[in-house]
Amino acid sequence: MNNFEQRRDRFDLFNAMESPAVNLSFTMELPDFRPWCKAQGLPPFHVLLYAISNAILKIENFRYRVFEGEVICIDRLIPSYTVVNKNKDLNFAQFAWSDDLLEFVARSIAARDHAEAMTELNDTYHAMSPREWKDQVFVTCMPWLDLTAIEHPMASVSSPDIPALAWGRFRDGPDGRLLVPFSVQAHHGFVDGYHIHLLAQQIAAELSAIMQG
Template identity: 65%
Template sequence: MQLFHRRRDRFELFDRMDSPALNLTFNLDLPDVRPWCKEQGLAPFHVLLCAVLRSTLAVENFRYRILDGEVFRIDRLTPSFTVINEHNDLNFAQFAWTDDLREFVARGQAAREEASAMTELNGVFRTMTPRAAREQVFITCIPWLDFTSIQHPTANLGTPDIPSIAWGKFRDVTSGRLQLPFSVQAHHGFVDGFHVHQLAQQIAVELTTFMQA
């Protein structure tokens, strides 16, 4: 928490605002992991999901949360993401964390199949304690659209402490590189534009590490 204490005055400034959320949407440039995923038999979405969530843990400022008015630091994440079911309605998939990439992808795919087979809304989040619920990053993927902005929903405009991340359609840019629209929402008391930049850089590092392992 040493890093947070250094910026407590910034937190107090933004936390007093009606909506302290920072929202940034930008073109994220990444190594093209798709050929490697095909060789390895791994789904690109789930590989990117793993890289994104690893990166939010690696950038300290994305670990801070608020509970009962107090700031604390999470030490783990419960992966979750949106899916669509057979009626094209949204649902939520969630699974237990693992550091092993292949197991992470397998668990993510199983969670996707389970949630997408449901007609009703997956209510697993309702069983979580308030603290456990904050051990998440809200993830959504809109692979059909090359979007330029997005408004993430928040239960309470005054406490956007759980980061929301979205990405859209992959597009080729140069040999070995790809771009995609990428959106980050976080509490400005914790996260500045520079930390979003760090997150973007770290995602590229994680993907490169996967391919070199």
């Protein structure tokens, strides 16, 4: 938490505002990991989710949360993302973390299938304790859209401390790269544009490491 104390004055500044959220949308450049996924028989969404989740854990600013009026730093994640069910309605998939890529993907797929098959809202998050709630990162993917911007709903406008990430349709980039429209919403008391830049770099590094084995 020493790093946070160095920016506590920034936190106090933004946290006193009616909405301290920062929203930034940009085109993220990644190594094209889709051929690797195809060769391994792994769905790209779940591999990217794994890379993003690991990147978040490696950048401390994305692990800060507000709990019972105090700033804490989480050390684990509970992945949570949106799916579309058979009625074309939104639902939520949530699963327990695993450090192992194959196990992470398997759990993610099982959570997706469960949420997609439900007609009612998957409200398993209601069983979480207030502290467990803070271990989440919210994710949504809209592969049909060339995403340019998004604003996520928040339980409390005054406390957007759980980051919300979104991405849209993949596009081929130059030199075998992949272009991904990407959006980050976070508490500006914790995260600046520079940290979002670091997150994008770390996601690319995580994917490169995955492909290199």
